[in-house]
Amino acid sequence: MNIGTAARLSGISAKMIRHYEELGLVAGRRLLNGYRDYGESDVATLRFIRHARALAFPLEDVRKLLALWGDRNRASADVRRIALDHVAALEGKAQAMQAMASSLRHLAKHCCGDDRPDCPILDELEKTL
Amino acid sequence: MNIGTAARLSGISAKMIRHYEELGLVAGRRLLNGYRDYGESDVATLRFIRHARALAFPLEDVRKLLALWGDRNRASADVRRIALDHVAALEGKAQAMQAMASSLRHLAKHCCGDDRPDCPILDELEKTL
DNA sequence: TGTGGGGCTTCCCATTATGGGAAGGTCAAG
DNA sequence: CTTGACCTTCCCATAATGGGAAGCCCCACA
Numbered sequence: 639m640n641i642g643t644a645a646r647l648s649g650i651s652a653k654m655i656r657h658y659e660e661l662g663l664v665a666g667r668r669l670l671n672g673y674r675d676y677g678e679s680d681v682a683t684l685r686f687i688r689h690a691r692a693l694a695f696p697l698e699d700v701r702k703l704l705a706l707w708g709d710r711n712r713a714s715a716d717v718r719r720i721a722l723d724h725v726a727a728l729e730g731k732a733q734a735m736q737a738m739a740s741s742l743r744h745l746a747k748h749c750c751g752d753d754r755p756d757c758p759i760l761d762e763l764e765k766t767l
Numbered sequence: 768m769n770i771g772t773a774a775r776l777s778g779i780s781a782k783m784i785r786h787y788e789e790l791g792l793v794a795g796r797r798l799l800n801g802y803r804d805y806g807e808s809d810v811a812t813l814r815f816i817r818h819a820r821a822l823a824f825p826l827e828d829v830r831k832l833l834a835l836w837g838d839r840n841r842a843s844a845d846v847r848r849i850a851l852d853h854v855a856a857l858e859g860k861a862q863a864m865q866a867m868a869s870s871l872r873h874l875a876k877h878c879c880g881d882d883r884p885d886c887p888i889l890d891e892l893e894k895t896l
Numbered sequence: 897t898g899t900g901g902g903g904c905t906t907c908c909c910a911t912t913a914t915g916g917g918a919a920g921g922t923c924a925a926g
Numbered sequence: 927c928t929t930g931a932c933c934t935t936c937c938c939a940t941a942a943t944g945g946g947a948a949g950c951c952c953c954a955c956a
Contacts, residue, residue, distance in 0.1 A: 714886035732864040739857040757843035
């Protein structure tokens with residue numbers, strides 16, 4: 639099947655499929671006319687990638703997960719470690735953002751928010767600290 | 768003062784100061800020898816930028832905040848709106864990440880994590896859904 | 897058989913914010 | 927005068943995605 643069909647079936651844009659091929663995540667078989675050719679297993683791979691990306695796994699992790707996925711002798715511990723490391727990264731970033739949001743919310747609470755210039759938010763950003 | 772000094776005083780790398788100048792966030796005065804020249808107020812501006820970036824304000828927001836900071840007739844409501852919009856964005860992303868982390872944690876909990884191949888994490892990523 | 901439209905190809909550029917590194921000019925101290 | 931630290935600009939890289947152009951290909955329809 640052509641790339642457009644694979645894109646529709648997998649939910650990944652043709653643009654991205656080409657990109658993933660460049661990164662070596664999906665096969666790059668070609669027909670005589672130069673068109674890329676895909677089969678059901680390629681679509682399955684693309685869907686796997688889509689699901690992994692939906693969980694925000696970086697493509698480097700996706701590469702490792704694909705390798706483990708295709709390895710009949712894999713140890714589930716390897717998958718688990720990649721996943722838990724990623725969870726830790728996600729939670730770290732989420733907490734950092736939540737902390738910034740809280741700081742700002744606190745500042746905004748003390749900002750009258752009318753047409754006068756006084757503003758603790760700007761005061762805070764101005765601080766020499 | 769030279770860019771290196773301003774970098775030390777502001778906590779922003781020389782590289783980034785040049786970048787901010789290119790974006791029009793800081794002044795670009797030059798000495799006769801072509802060196803950039805900074806004063807105390809420039810350092811204050813750079814510090815303002817650093818504090819805003821520490822709260823993850825995108826540079827476009829920083830540009831607006833700098834304009835408001837320098838406007839004696841600003842309305843604090845304008846600052847407040849920028850801040851609260853940013854808070855909403857931060858919280859949205861944080862929640863999305865937290866949700867992904869929770870899903871993954873749930874999957875990992877049911878993954879024995881030994882040297883056997885069975886792995887609900889990969890099963891989930893493989894799903895046709 | 898010719899043609900039009902849609903799909904495919906590659907290549908370049910943009911995003912957001914940051915940094916590395918090279919090649920070359922400048923300044924100050926020894 | 928030399929040396930080393932500093933400055934300049936320019937190019938490249940990161941992560942993931944997308945837009946768009948130029949050009950080739952294929953099928954269906956008149």
